[in-house]
Amino acid sequence: MGSRLRDKGWILLVILCCSSISSVKGAVSYDHKAVIINGQRRILLSGSIHYPRSTPEMWSDLIQKAKDGGLDVIQTYVFWNGHEPSPGNYYFEDRYDLVRFIRVVQKAGLYVHLRIGPYVCAEWNFGGFPVWLKYVPGIAFRTNNGPFKAAMQKFTQKIVGMMKAEKLFETQGGPIILSQIENEYGPVEWEIGAPGKAYTKWAAEMAVGLSTGVPWIMCKQEDAPGPIIDTCNGFYCENFKPNSDNKPKMWTENWTGWFTEFGAAVPYRPVEDIAFSVARFIQNGGSFVNYYMYHGGTNFDRTAGEFVATSYDYDAPLDEYGLPREPKWSHLRELHKVIKLCEPALVSVDPTVTWLGAKQEAHVFKSKSSCAAFLSNYDPDSAVRVTFWGLPYDLPPWSVSILPDCKTVYHNTAKVYAKGVHMNMIPTGVHFSWESYNEETLSGNDDGTFTLNGLVEQISMTRDKTDYLWYFTDITIGHDEKFLKTGDNPLLTIWSAGHALHVFVNGQLAGTVYGSLDNPKLTFSQKIKLYAGVNKLALLSVAVGLANVGVHFETWNVGVLGPVSLKGMNSGTWDMSKWKWSYKIGLKGEALSLHTVTGDSSLKWVAGSLVAKKQPLTWYKATFNTPAGNEPLALDMNTMGKGQIWINGRNIGRHWPGYTARGNCGRCSYTGTFTEKKCLSNCGEASQRWYHVPRSWLEPSGNRLVVLEEWGGDPYGITLVRRTNA
Ligand code: GAL
Numbered sequence: 001m002g003s004r005l006r007d008k009g010w011i012l013l014v015i016l017c018c019s020s021i022s023s024v025k026g027a028v029s030y031d032h033k034a035v036i037i038n039g040q041r042r043i044l045l046s047g048s049i050h051y052p053r054s055t056p057e058m059w060s061d062l063i064q065k066a067k068d069g070g071l072d073v074i075q076t077y078v079f080w081n082g083h084e085p086s087p088g089n090y091y092f093e094d095r096y097d098l099v100r101f102i103r104v105v106q107k108a109g110l111y112v113h114l115r116i117g118p119y120v121c122a123e124w125n126f127g128g129f130p131v132w133l134k135y136v137p138g139i140a141f142r143t144n145n146g147p148f149k150a151a152m153q154k155f156t157q158k159i160v161g162m163m164k165a166e167k168l169f170e171t172q173g174g175p176i177i178l179s180q181i182e183n184e185y186g187p188v189e190w191e192i193g194a195p196g197k198a199y200t201k202w203a204a205e206m207a208v209g210l211s212t213g214v215p216w217i218m219c220k221q222e223d224a225p226g227p228i229i230d231t232c233n234g235f236y237c238e239n240f241k242p243n244s245d246n247k248p249k250m251w252t253e254n255w256t257g258w259f260t261e262f263g264a265a266v267p268y269r270p271v272e273d274i275a276f277s278v279a280r281f282i283q284n285g286g287s288f289v290n291y292y293m294y295h296g297g298t299n300f301d302r303t304a305g306e307f308v309a310t311s312y313d314y315d316a317p318l319d320e321y322g323l324p325r326e327p328k329w330s331h332l333r334e335l336h337k338v339i340k341l342c343e344p345a346l347v348s349v350d351p352t353v354t355w356l357g358a359k360q361e362a363h364v365f366k367s368k369s370s371c372a373a374f375l376s377n378y379d380p381d382s383a384v385r386v387t388f389w390g391l392p393y394d395l396p397p398w399s400v401s402i403l404p405d406c407k408t409v410y411h412n413t414a415k416v417y418a419k420g421v422h423m424n425m426i427p428t429g430v431h432f433s434w435e436s437y438n439e440e441t442l443s444g445n446d447d448g449t450f451t452l453n454g455l456v457e458q459i460s461m462t463r464d465k466t467d468y469l470w471y472f473t474d475i476t477i478g479h480d481e482k483f484l485k486t487g488d489n490p491l492l493t494i495w496s497a498g499h500a501l502h503v504f505v506n507g508q509l510a511g512t513v514y515g516s517l518d519n520p521k522l523t524f525s526q527k528i529k530l531y532a533g534v535n536k537l538a539l540l541s542v543a544v545g546l547a548n549v550g551v552h553f554e555t556w557n558v559g560v561l562g563p564v565s566l567k568g569m570n571s572g573t574w575d576m577s578k579w580k581w582s583y584k585i586g587l588k589g590e591a592l593s594l595h596t597v598t599g600d601s602s603l604k605w606v607a608g609s610l611v612a613k614k615q616p617l618t619w620y621k622a623t624f625n626t627p628a629g630n631e632p633l634a635l636d637m638n639t640m641g642k643g644q645i646w647i648n649g650r651n652i653g654r655h656w657p658g659y660t661a662r663g664n665c666g667r668c669s670y671t672g673t674f675t676e677k678k679c680l681s682n683c684g685e686a687s688q689r690w691y692h693v694p695r696s697w698l699e700p701s702g703n704r705l706v707v708l709e710e711w712g713g714d715p716y717g718i719t720l721v722r723r724t725n726a
Contacts, residue, residue: 026170028177028214030229034248034287034347035215037111037170037177041347043287045336046073046113047294048253050122051101052082053312054297056094057696058322059104062295065318067108069329070336073177074105075113075252075290077120078159081130082303090158095300098159099166106168106175113252113290114163115180118155120548123259123299123308127548131464134554141554142188144195144202153206156181160210171213180252181207184220184233191551197223204228219252233292235269235674238280249285253292254278256328257315258676261307261517262544262656262687265663265680268315270670271328272399275335275413277674279400282339283363283374285351291332294318298692301651302467302644305548307499307517309688310653319423320692321632321723330418338411341404342372356386360395364406371406380671398671414670425634425690425721432622432705434715435605439589439617441504441538444472444582448591451582457497458541458559466586467644467654471539471560473581479532481570489527490568492537496522497557500542500642502616502710503528506535509616512711514544514659520558527568540617542710544654587708589619595646595706614712624720625701631722633698634690635705639717643708647697657686658711690721 026038034041047066054062063074082096092098105112119142120128133139139147160179168174181203189196200218204225207216217229222243224230232240233253242249256274258267278289296314304310313320317329324330339346348367351374356362359379365372377384377395384395395401399414444451449472458469483490492510494501498520503510505528515522541560547553562577589595592603605621612618627633635645641658644651661682668679707715 026173028170030215030248032245032248033285035177035250041287042072043282043339043343043346044072044111044289045070045339046075046288046290047071047317048075048290048292049295050076050079050293050297051098052079052095052303053299054095054295054322055694055696056097056100058694059101060108062318062322063105063108063110065322065324065329066294067110069294069317069324069333070340071110071294073111073113073290075115075292076101077115077117077122077124077128077183079120079124080118080128080155081124081126084130084155086130087132099162099168102163102166102168102175110175111170111177112168112175113178113180114176115183116156116159117180117183118152119183121183122548123305123312124548125303125305126464126546127305127553129554131459131546134459135463139554141552142182142185142199143192144198149199149202149206152203156207157210160212163212169213176212177214178217179207179212179214180217180219181228182218182221185218186221186223188551189221189223201225217250217252231288236277236280237286238277238284248287249281250288251281251286252290254281254289255676256291256293256317257296257313259296259314260309260311260687262309263307263516263659263662264687265661265665266682266687267676268668268679268681269674270668270679271331272414272416272670273674274328275331276398276400278335278339279374279402279413280376282342282346283351283376283400287346291317295322296320298653300653302464302545302654304545304654306520306545307515308545308548310655310691311688321634323423323632323723323725325423326421326725327416327418331416334418335402335411335413338402338404341410342402345370345372345404356388357384360384360386362388366406373403373406374400375403376400421725424724425636426724428627428633428720428722430624430627430720432624432715432718432720433607434611434620434622435607436610436612436715437589437594437603437605437619438612438615439587439619441507441536441617442470442472442584442588443536443538444474446584449582449584451580453580454578455560455562455564455581456583457557457561458543459546459557461559461583462543462585464543464546466590467543468585468587468590469541469559470584471541471581472583473537473576473579475530475535475537475566475576477530477532477535478570481532483530483568484532488568489529490566492524492526492528492564492566494524494539494560494564495562496524496541496560498522499544499558501560502540502542504536504538504540505529506531507538520547540710544656587617589708594619594621595644595651595708596649597704611715613714613716616710616712618709618712620707620709620715622705622715624703624705626695626698626703627720627722629722630695631724633693633695634721634723635693636689636717636719636721637691638686638689640707640709640713640715641711643710645691645708646704646706647693648699648704650697652691652693655688655691655707657689658713659687660684661687693720
């Protein structure tokens with residue numbers, strides 16, 4: 001009874017919200033088979049392209065290549081922290097010009113799946129939440145919490161309102177056919193229970209109440225309420241079933257590779273396995289497949305999530321630079337063509353499934369006017385000859401053959417005819433004439449420092465406006481300390497919640513420690529040289545992106561939380577955690593805006609033989625002219641350690657080639673179940689060596705390149721390269 005009433009409530013809500021747009025042209029609905037656009041069930045092939053991960057100048061080319069690759073839909077998240085940098089201050093320009101992006105998709109004749117979130121995960125800083133949101137009194141993220149729901153609703157309304165005002169929903173003649181609220185909330189709900197359930201219900205009702213006229217989806221949300229479609233994310237989704245017989249089987253994230261984290265090997269996914277996963281999904285009645293990512297792109301600025309590399313290449317069909325990755329792009333295009341040939345049969349009937357062998361099946365979609373068959377071999381080790389409707393078919397291991405007429409094989413997922421193309425990074429010959437500026441280590445008495453009792457959490461101080469927070473204290477050593485005579489120096493131990501730490505004792509770098517995505521926390525433990533009298537301890541704590549996933553990740557800490565101790569003193573071990581500590585937010589060079597073109601006029605840079613090498617906390621600058629041509633450009637940073645890069649004042653992202661990749665990069669076969677740990681490259685080398693320099697950020701001449709180097713590196717090894725397939 002209760003659930004009947006609930007259903008009625010939903011129906012009323014849907015009627016109320018959709019009646020106002022039903023008179024306008026276009027309509028998007030769905031049934032158990034597919035999304036229905038203007039009365040037609042559709043098999044939709046979709047790809048994720050996140051607008052801030054490329055430049056507006058790249059968008060039309062990327063989208064055209066997605067269209068040429070056989071896609072119908074472009075899927076993107078909406079990035080709240082990019083759009084609302086401070087409460088009520090909205091930004092929709094440049095890479096964050098969402099409306100422009102959607103119009104580019106529309107112009108290309110493709111549809112849009114808009115994943116508003118506003119939680120997005122996405123290896124994006126703080127999962128897309130603005131950092132100020134954490135400091136709203138009484139807030140708890142992604143649960144049944146008043147302040148959070150109010151903020152989430154306000155932003156969601158803002159985006160939906162904007163889309164409506166620009167007439168971007170399909171029902172208004174625009175390209176948006178689907179929206180998404182939340183993101184993979186199911187697992188969180190499972191963990192937190194009742195408040196999670198209440199929040200899901202609220203989010204669903206809030207979204208549906210916004211009357212977009214197009215369906216909403218919730219991914220990884222088995223209990224997606226009412227008309228909201230629950231969808232699958234993963235490397236495989238063939239066995240997924242939505243929570244109602246009236247909802248279509250949709251796959252919102254088919255991971256085409258995986259993201260790179262600093263310090264880890266670079267994952268890749270063989271295209272034979274991707275094609276296999278898609279064919280299996282379609283043969284099992286799936287009707288919507290989205291490649292996450294189709295173009296991954298670049299985490300410019302400080303938009304990368306915790307320990308996530310600047311490159312978000314993802315081994316996607318379009319590489320970070322927007323070039324087709326072969327044979328991936330072409331093989332999937334061939335697959336898409338053949339799936340489209342099957343579309344009339346796929347949308348008309350449910351498949352009949354028969355076994356052709358122990359690990360082989362036939363899925364047949366046969367209607368009065370059409371017939372499509374999928375012959376699959378799940379055996380990872382052996383090719384098999386099967387007989388289907390009296391004819392023999394050879395199936396390679398771990399593959400599906402597609403027969404759009406139930407007779408002829410048009411495609412086998414494991415037979416790749418497209419040629420692989422080796423991408424090269426060719427030096428442009430551009431010469432950098434470097435100047436450097438070395439930041440002397442500050443002390444607690446410098447301008448802009450403030451003093452507190454004890455240790456503080458980093459983000460509460462920086463509000464993530466910078467990666468850097470200095471912690472200073474004085475260590476006063478009496479003349480009678482025994483270690484002064486024995487030379488057995490005291491042991492300094494520092495516990496930090498992450499992510500990297502440079503320890504300076506009396507102005508000298510004593511050591512650097514850093515965590516990893518698996519374990520962001522770190523401990524510095526080293527004997528240090530101290531003198532009788534006052535010794536200056538300066539800790540530079542460095543954040544490397546904020547966590548983007550995990551239950552209540554907003555409560556996770558960064559920075560030196562202690563304990564900090566000094567062992568081997570006459571009185572035993574000193575606990576320094578409660579001492580007076582001075583703090584300074586950000587680096588001196590940041591305060592001086594050294595990254596900008598004009599910011600350094602008063603400063604003494606040095607050139608020629610004086611240019612610093614292998615010194616921590618060094619800023620480098622050089623000017624250069626743009627090389628001719630239109631191939632994408634990148635900086636080879638292999639001789640550098642860790643820091644950030646700017647071109648003409650714009651932040652390319654964090655570099656960290658000094659963090660070499662752990663992991664086992666053995667041979668990798670396309671057969672057998674794929675995981676993100678299965679196929680890896682770059683072991684023992686930099687996780688990320690090359691850094692994308694968007695052409696549109698360059699002037700023909702006089703470009704200013706600025707590099708901040710934290711660890712120490714050799715700028716004379718930096719080269720500007722062209723990415724080519726020649
Ligand atoms: C999914 C998530 C995406 C992205 C992906 C990994 O679980 O929904 O936003 O984080 O994992 O790349």
